[in-house]
Amino acid sequence: MTKLVILGGGESGVGTAILGKKEGYDVFLSDFGKIKNTYKEALLLNGIEFEDGGHTEEKILAAEIVMKSPGIPDKADIVQKLRKQSTPVVSEIEFAFKYVKGKTIGITGSNGKTTTTMLTHWLLTNGGLNAGIGGNIGKSFAWQVANDDYDYHVLELSSFQLDGIIDYAPHIAVITNISPDHLDRYEYKYENYIEAKFRITMNQTESDYLIYDADDEASINWLKRNTTKACLIPFSIKQTLKKGAYLKDEKSIVINIDEEELIIETRNISIPGKHNWKNSMAAVLIARLMQIEESSIRGSLTNFQGAEHRLEKVSKIGGVQYINDSKATNVNSVFYALDSMTTRTIWIVGGVDKGNDYSELMELVRGKVKAIVCLGVDNRKLIAAFGETVDTMVEVDNMTDAVRMSQKFADPEETVLLSPACASFDLFKSYEDRGRQFKNAVRDLQS
Structure with missing residues (x-):
């Protein structure tokens, strides 16, 4: 043996x-x-x-x-x-792949991979396919291969999981985007992290597909310098594409594969924000490759609930909307979160800084953020970045105080947003623990 x-x-x-x-x-x-x-x-x-x-x-x-x-x-x-x-x-992915009977759809990226994975699985199962969900979400891929007989496995894959593959090859691969993250695991070299993400396509063949963000600089630069055998399918919210998916007039997304055009109005996508238009593009492209019917895709996009801790609407109290975005552990995630805000916002931010550059958030903070509540052990970098940008900035060291302080600053028709831009391990067990504490603290405001 x-x-x-x-x-x-x-x-x-x-x-x-x-x-x-x-x-x-x-x-x-x-x-x-x-x-x-x-x-x-x-x-x-x-x-x-x-x-x-x-x-x-x-x-x-x-x-x-x-x-x-x-x-x-x-x-x-x-x-x-x-x-x-x-x-x-x-890795587990590599080991289990040897024994999987169905095809796999592998989804990676710095941000959006959880939502894209969940939405893809939602579209496929509602469309009648026998599909499981696993990898970095849900039940272990290996556990499912041992006990379930799925025709398709939709897998959320981290760079750490991709580091340990040798022969793994998804039938459809997705790279949602790439931005600096987890660099401590990659000798603090961004190029090493990018290479880790693109391992997802290294074993693909001409009969496989790689779906990627045509607006993402790191992805585009890698594809200019390297080759993959997979059929490339891009998506974009900035440019019109002959093949793939793109945004038209800020009102609809156009999906075009093999000259079969599908148009979906953005107002019919249940999850908010331009980043979720991109996530939806990637998921719908997969669904179209899997021959899911248009009517099923439209219905599924309308009633999809989204991922816990990702722009999750918790409650509206006294006219103030409370949103849990605890999974936003880097600047790129927070950019999309703030960009999706349509009201003045009280922003709860902080934790273990991962080498963040906050400058790209400055315009959004000036335009949308009314007050900042710093929730962390060491908030000096945040104070240095935004102390002169907003009129109100306070420090707290627990979630209850963060939520109560935010409530004081918020007026009706405004938003309290937990979107930390940082890891959680200074005050919490995980981003899930942080998000659940936020939700509990919000609910306590009503008691």
Whole structure:
């Protein structure tokens, strides 16, 4: 039996362990931290050997293949030792792809990939296709391959997951956009991060498709310097395209594949903002490639609810709209969020800065932001950037105070927007925890 070792006992690790056991591997899972009880139960139920709270190097280094969870960096000591002895270290996506029966649709990008993935899955399932959703969202891809028989898998893929692929090739790949993010994992070189994103197309063939943002500078520059065998399909909100998807007169998106034109009015897209017009373009292009009927696409776009923590309307209290955009952990995400605001806005921002350049937000802040509430341990960079731009700027160190302070500043027909531009780990467990605390604090205003 081939010895498979899995590093990390989270969703992707446990899913890979279950698939590996099903496919006849000798499986051992090791997590340096603590494994959640629900995952331990799944491992025990499937008779899989595991450890947590540390690594037994002798067992790990005896592996013939290793699946590394995406949260574990390549520079980790145990990973370096495995690579030194030439043990293959792959991602869950790579491992599961060998056993998948259906086709995969892989969606990556710095921003918008969660929404695009969810919307694509919504369009396909409403259109009658047997499709699963996984990767960096929902149930583990490997877990689904082990237990479900989908014809299509719609996968949200991070650069960390793509770093660990060798043969993986999606039938349809999407790169929503690329902006500087996670550079600490890429030697602080933007070009390394860009290359990681474009790994999604490296194994595609002439019968596959790469959908990309024709307005995105990093994507366009990469495509000028490199080649892919995939059929290229662009989308844009700035230019008219003969093939692909584009915005017409700020009122409708035009989808044109093989000279079959589909026109959808932007007012019929349920999720707000120009960035969501782009996400919708990418998802509809996929749906058209999958032969989903026009009537189904139109209906699905109208009633799609969107992703939690992404421009999520929480409540309207005293005429003030509260919006949870906790998933906006970089400047590019916040740009789209502020750009979509149609009222004066109280902006809750802050957390662990990831090398942000706030200058590109300055025009939007001047035009739309009434007050800034800094929610973080260290807000000096934010204060330096915007302290002279807005009249009101305060610091808080917990979500309850952030929401209550925002309520004081907001008048009827204005908006309170949580869009942090930063990671959450100074005050919160995750961006999900931050978003849920925001929603709870807003609901408490009504009690």
